Amino acid sequence: MAKNSIVQKIETPHHWLMKSEPSVYGIADLARDRHTLWEGVRNYQARNFMREMSVGDRVLFYHSNADVVGIVGVARVRSAAKEDPTQFDSQSEYFDAGAKKDDPRWSAVEVEFESKFAAVVTLDDLRSDRALVSMMILRKGNRLSVTPVTAGEFAVVIALARSVAKK
Numbered sequence: 001m002a003k004n005s006i007v008q009k010i011e012t013p014h015h016w017l018m019k020s021e022p023s024v025y026g027i028a029d030l031a032r033d034r035h036t037l038w039e040g041v042r043n044y045q046a047r048n049f050m051r052e053m054s055v056g057d058r059v060l061f062y063h064s065n066a067d068v069v070g071i072v073g074v075a076r077v078r079s080a081a082k083e084d085p086t087q088f089d090s091q092s093e094y095f096d097a098g099a100k101k102d103d104p105r106w107s108a109v110e111v112e113f114e115s116k117f118a119a120v121v122t123l124d125d126l127r128s129d130r131a132l133v134s135m136m137i138l139r140k141g142n143r144l145s146v147t148p149v150t151a152g153e154f155a156v157v158i159a160l161a162r163s164v165a166k167k
Contacts, residue, residue, distance in 0.1 A: 015154040016053065017060040017137055018075070018111070019145045027061050027073040027116050035112035039084045040094040042106065046146040050109050051081040059111055060149060060157055062137065063120070070122040071157055079110035118165035121157055125164055131156045 018038065020026060030036060041047050057077040063069060083104035086094035099105040126132050136147040149157075 014052065014054065014057045015060070015149040015151060016049065016057060016077075017062055017071070017147045017149050019062045019064045021065045022063045022072075023065070026063060026066075027113075030061065030073075030075060030111070030113045031116055033113075035078050035110055037085075037108050037110050039086045039106075039108040040092075041084070041108070041145055042094060042096070043144060046144045047107050049144075049146045049148060050107050052148075053077045053081060053109050055080060058114070058154065060154065064145075068120045068122060070120040070125065071117070071161070072120050073116040074114040074158075075111040076114050077109055078112040081107040081109050084108035117161040119161070119167070121160045121164055125160055126157070129156055129160060 022028070025036070038050070041050060055077055059075040059077060060071045061073045061075050063072050084094070084106040085108070086092040087096040087099040087104060087106045088101065089095055094106075096105055123138075126135065126138055132138060132153055135149065135153050136142055136144070
């Protein structure tokens with residue numbers, strides 16, 4: 001290898017789960033809009049997860065507080081984390097009087113629509129698969145709106161989505 005050669009680092013894409021109430025913003029809204037800024041996250045751990053996201057990472061889109069709760073489709077991260085503009089907007093429900101322009105407290109990422117599942121992969125579906133026993137969404141007391149998902153868990157959920165659609 002030459003002394004001045006450049007080694008290109010190839011990053012493995014990460015996978016995530018992002019929750020939203022369909023009455024606020026659901027998979028149908030994302031399909032219509034094609035992409036959106038995922039703002040309004042006001043939990044430090046969830047914010048930190050968003051700061052770890054990279055363009056191209058795949059996202060399981062989860063409907064919470066719905067008639068049928070569960071994973072409803074897939075999105076993709078379109079932009080790396082940037083400041084969440086709603087923290088500075090005094091008219092926004094996500095306004096944070098303590099946030100500073102020179103040191104933003106909250107972040108947002110842009111996500112784009114990839115696909116909608118033919119049927120919801122419910123919490124019961126997720127719990128019934130032993131390969132998902134460690135999935136963060138299934139942990140008792142987990143209420144985070146953004147969580148990491150392993151590549152294996154992501155693949156199992158995609159397989160479950162195909163299986164549930166055939167029922």
